[in-house]
Amino acid sequence: MRRFTWFNATALTFGFAFLYLPMLILITYSFNESRLVTVWAGFSTKWYGVLLHDKAFLSAAWITLKVAVMSSTFAAILGTMAAYALVRGGRFRGRTLFSGMIYAPLVMPDVITGLSLLLLFIAIGMDRGVTTIVLAHTTFSMCFVSVVVSSRLATFDQSLEEAALDLGCTPFDAFRSVTLPIIAPAVISGWLLAFTLSLDDLVISSFTTGPSSTTLPIKIYSAVRLGVSPEINALSSIMILIVTVGVIAASLVSKRSIALQKADEQKALQQ
């Protein structure tokens, strides 16, 4: 069995300290009594209380959540369709352009995506608000979903689908009862990815937002430009906690499902 060597242990310790210390400091200072964030004045949870009574933050959080749920759901549907078209669509006219449009947004700087969408919304005279942010987020995150889903589609055995068709399924039934269950984990992780991308987005939202729909990142950004504040520390700590719990839970669930699958395979072999 392999053990940690002295060099590797040091590299990992320093590496993870670098990754996690900034966040730990942030969380620690969110419990600071003082308004001066760099001076420790005793333990207190008062900034969490202040945050929970801040109407502007709460409404921004609500808008952000709404946008993220809507855009990631649309993105999951459109992205799965796009992946299907790419992997199973065969040859069709404009396929190169299509795959180009799927991959380009992945590397496009946010400032360009945001600017171009804003200019479109202005050109067609669309009022900016939640709808335009949802449209913008759906567009870039559907590309991420389609990359995740198409890698799953490409690796699974197509003969399963063909068998279903041979046994009298309509193509739609075959998709629903064979393909969808197999690609479901990829669609779910694509949805989660789209959800986080939307929650996190500052630049594209800033371009496509209207006056009455401020999202949480926009709110945080404008507060942070004035310097560090204990309220933002508290908010950040809550967000870090939610993500940590979510990621750990997701990994435990996937670990369990892999274990269950292995057990099933074992059983099948024994019979």
Next chain:
Amino acid sequence: MRRKLLIAIPYFWLLVLFLVPFLIVLKISLSDTAIARPPYTPTLDLSLGWAGVKDFFSQLDMENFTFLTEDALYWKAYLSSLEIALVATLATLIVGFPIAYGMAKAPSEWRPTLMMLIILPFWTSFLIRIYAWIGILSNEGYLNQILLWSGIIDEPLKIINTTMAVYIGIVYTYLPFMILPIYATLEKLDESLLEAAEDLGCSRLSAFWLVTLPLAKPGIIAGCFLVFIPAIGEFVIPSLLGGSQTLMIGKVLWEEFFSNRDWPVASAVAVILLLILVIPIILFQRNEQKNREEG
């Protein structure tokens, strides 16, 4: 029929919300600034029919692009974006490689946990991770407090609002993108190759240089591109950590649009930024393709 619909819906969506907006940017980059709503001219007036279309095209020119080449600000911004992205990529490699190496050599029952520890920050808000560094790097921040208290320095270091802070921010936020592809190649590496090299008289260090590093090259190259490409167009990091001194093209575009309200120039900046990005993106794709063919 269903198959056609399946292709047509996402296709149409991307045409309308990705390709058309970009054509609008291209068009506005060729227009002139005007004090009007929208603040550029000409606008396409289809009610005039063919004459309107002809009139529209005759008014487009390359003026904004000539302007960009004449004003030193834009040259400097493009060049310094490239420079900052390049230096930050190398720094990320230097920080990330030992971590990836340590992970790949760790006992196998540890690896899933280590992997999750690398991925976890990736899911955490980008903005918050940048924000965390403001408190650390500022003049009366935690880093300066510790250094002053321990007597290593007498005066606080000026890090925030310098390019140094931008480097730290990029290394910190993009580190997972560097570590994961390198880890993937190192994990597959066949240990017996290293044993063979040592049996044949290589020292450990030269075995690392002659065997490990060349085999890790695809991962290193992929990681570098994954950091370099998004770093060029970065906006949040230079704007929060770099202050007014740091010149990066993403920030220039933002200010051109939101502060100067010069839409045609902002669009021209976007077009050139995209042209600059095309080269590394094509190189990256070629590299990926080559790896796929070999692997």
